[in-house]
Amino acid sequence: ALHLFSMMGQSQVQPNTVTFGATISACEKCPQWERALQLFHLMAHSEIERNTICFNAATSACEKGGEWEKSFDILRVMTQNQVQLDTITFSAAISACEKGGQ
Numbered sequence: 001a002l003h004l005f006s007m008m009g010q011s012q013v014q015p016n017t018v019t020f021g022a023t024i025s026a027c028e029k030c031p032q033w034e035r036a037l038q039l040f041h042l043m044a045h046s047e048i049e050r051n052t053i054c055f056n057a058a059t060s061a062c063e064k065g066g067e068w069e070k071s072f073d074i075l076r077v078m079t080q081n082q083v084q085l086d087t088i089t090f091s092a093a094i095s096a097c098e099k100g101g102q
Contacts, residue, residue, distance in 0.1 A: 020039060
């Protein structure tokens, strides 16, 4: 997934919310939580809209990595940006707390 994502730039195809979300989700499943967060932050710097799906994928990546504090950082950004939180958001954050012993 990361290789295909990098090929987009080489092919002069601009990544968007959907391709970023899919790649973050793929990183979450690997699990490569650090890479998922890098992509998530790259979206903001590239001024690409981060929707609920992208936020949830990043939160789930943190959950898989046991990074409960980073998961809460993402929740804070979601509320600041007025992005819709859903059951997946809360489930991932709760699971991150559990894995982090919180």
